[in-house]
Amino acid sequence: GPAHGASLSPRVSLGRWEGGEEQGGAGQGCKSRGLWGIAQCWRGVVQQQVQRFLEAAGQALDLVERYCRLYRRLRGATEELFGQQAAFVLALGQGFAGALLQLSFPAALHVSEQFARYLDGQIQELHGTLGSAGPAQRLQQILEPFVVISGLELAHPFEHFYRHYLGDRLLARGPSWLEGAVVEQMGLCFPSRFPQEMLSNLAESEELQKQFHLFQLQEQDRRLLEQD
Structure with missing residues (x-):
């Protein structure tokens, strides 16, 4: 079932992907x-696993x-299988993107809202640790799964939900380098550039x-x- 598929090890899945098709299929293509x-x-292995995960965990409270x-x-x-080769890091992201593309519209709305809500919580936590070492590195780790x-x-x-949470944070805390760093790293996740405009307008106002x-x-x- 989907839950079992989501827990398959990538190494096993890659072996099945490569060996599970007739000559001339995907497996043969991998070798040739x-x-x-x-x-x-x-990329196909990743997409398959992410799709199975989303099918199994789509409404779970701890989805994100x-x-x-x-x-x-x-x-x-x-990294274990292929090292830091850019082609495989790219394939990883494309696999996640391919799975997310398969979501129905209601499921996509749900997932995007959950993503924005989760990031809001993570950014709020980071605001509380800004005096400590390494918040920039921690931020990058938090954002990486969502840049896909x-x-x-x-x-x-996602942008629609994110800007509402951003607005609440800006009202509560005002602008910070952290909000700017999020927008910079996730720029293409905001196709209408609303968060960028919000921060820019706030900076101009200040x-x-x-x-x-x-x-x-x-x-x-x-x-x-004059009085003197």
């Missing part, structure tokens, strides 16, 4: 097309935590406030000088 062919096979664990597991398997939605249709509802405050101080100084 060299690096590119193997990368495409790995489990999704992140699956990403880390498949990322680790990719860049360019997907799923990015549109700059205008500073200029007005400076103007008021200069006016006070001028009046004091």
Whole structure:
């Protein structure tokens, strides 16, 4: 069943993928097309596992935590099998993207809202540790499983939900380098660039406030000088 499929080890799945088709099929293609062919096979393995996971865990309360664990597991398997070769890191992301593309519209809405909610919680936690070492590295680790939605249709509802959570955070805490870093790393996940505009508008507003405050101080100084 799907739950069992989601727990298959990537190594076993790759073996099945390579050996499970007749000559001329995907398995033969892996061997005959060299690096590119193997990368495409790995993409297929990843996509299959992620699809099975989403089918089995689509409505689970801990969907995103489990999704992140699956990403880390498949990322680790990719590095174990193929090292840091860019073709396979790319294949990993494409496999996740391919699986997310298969979601129905209601499922995509649910997943994108859960992604945005989870990231909100993680960013809130990071806000509380900004004085400690390594928040930038931690942020990159948090965001990596979600960057795969860049360019997907799923990015549109994700952006919609994300900007609402972002708005709440900005009202509660104001702008910070952390919010800017998130937007910078996830830029293509925001096709309408609403979060970028929100941060830009806020920065402009703050700059205008500073200029007005400076103007008021200069006016006070001028009046004091006139009184003297």
